[in-house]
Amino acid sequence: MSALPATTALLRESFIELSARERAAALLDKGSFRELLGPFDRIESPWLPLQGIVCQADDGAVIARGTIDGEQAVVCAIESAFQGGSIGEVSGSKIAAALELALADCERGKIVRPVVLFETGGVRLQEANLGLAVIAEIQSAIVALRAHVPVVGVIAGMVGCFGGMSLAAALCSYLVMTKQARLGMNGPEVIEQEAGIEELDSSDRRRVWQLIGGEQRARTGFADALVDDAVDDVHAAVQAAFAQGVPAAHRSERYEATLAKLAQIDPASVTPEAMREVFAASPLNVPGENA
Template structure:
């Protein structure tokens, strides 16, 4: 395993778009300046053994960047997914890198050495070319998140236009704190999949305004399914991540509030449900009590 150091990382600049950064740059910005050290980087050449068999060109890091460093001086690990490679899909290698990084952080936490974990989601879910292998490793990621959050908050960030879907949307939902931008999207199935399977009468995947009303970052935060709405600014997102760790582990994670959410789902009228009614039903005091705090909006 090689380490790539970055002892002279530049300081934040005003209004630097987080969305426009690559996964490697995002990982760097989520850590204290000058502390970024990449694990299993592109020079290690750990690539998918399955993509070449299907005439698909590999990427040297398989689309997942793992970095160690610190956040507010506390040891941290960041896993950032690269949407520019195969839509951020999770295959055997990229998923194993993320799962292993979280499991190593868990080992440190169990020994009393806290490591702060952050996952920058930008993924459509499992890589279809690796199917079952990808699904299996996503399950390992989810298990690691659940184990880690007993010791330290697990912070997720969904910022970019690809969003977070499929099995990785479940991983995001397991995080202790979930930070989103207005541009980010979160859902089990993407709009194109819903249109393909249920028809355009169910959802028109080209209706961008409607899609963001349903699953965009602003809607998810207002509905209590994410915790902080942050502007597309690298410094603002880094500040939100720091604040999430200061807030600590919530008394009850969303995924543990099963009865709470089942009761809310039972009150939905499918024929009349709207984005506004979802906000009214899922947002507010009832969801906040499940999370142990209020939904917040990070301003400039």
């Protein structure tokens, strides 16, 4: 698809530049946004002050109920501006509980559409064990929910999605990404630190995005829709995902095919081109403007 005219692109509202609260509101039907356990409830991390870190009143997680296309929905949005979107005991519990409540509704026949807005480096190191435990709860809730209703994940940028939360994103029924987004188990800085700069130079932004950026993830089937950084495009991709319904087989259930493809990749020479050649586009692709 040809690039948008410059004037049109400038007039489009960026999704990446919105805060987590604004992103959640942008995906819900106008006027339906209702926040649960918001800043005025002041449910903060009890562990950060012990380490001299100033808390945030919502612990970096926004939980909103409302509607999408008139259907009940819950949006869990992670705020990257607080501790890099890291998941601690409180923020993770808010997300897990919201998904578990949606599951309870679905089991009673009241369908609630779940959306998770990932913007996280993974577990909060200051709350490591507690964060890991609650990430496991989030993953479990996603797996249980997706039997009733599609679970839609969105990775917009610029932090991306890493660590245990990258596994949560992979468990979603559908995953929407922008070109600016990144998705990986380990972040570039961690890879460089642990394996050396010969393995990956984290300052080589072009290389990083070629390997784990939104376009590469969409072209290799690890994301279902690639969209421009525009509120309207992200909103439309989320709507399209729910319109697809529950997929016949989720990505995580097709592990045998994935392992077979991984066996064709030489770990000593992983290139973006080789990954694109081996990993065909996902059959679960959701229509996106640039997909």
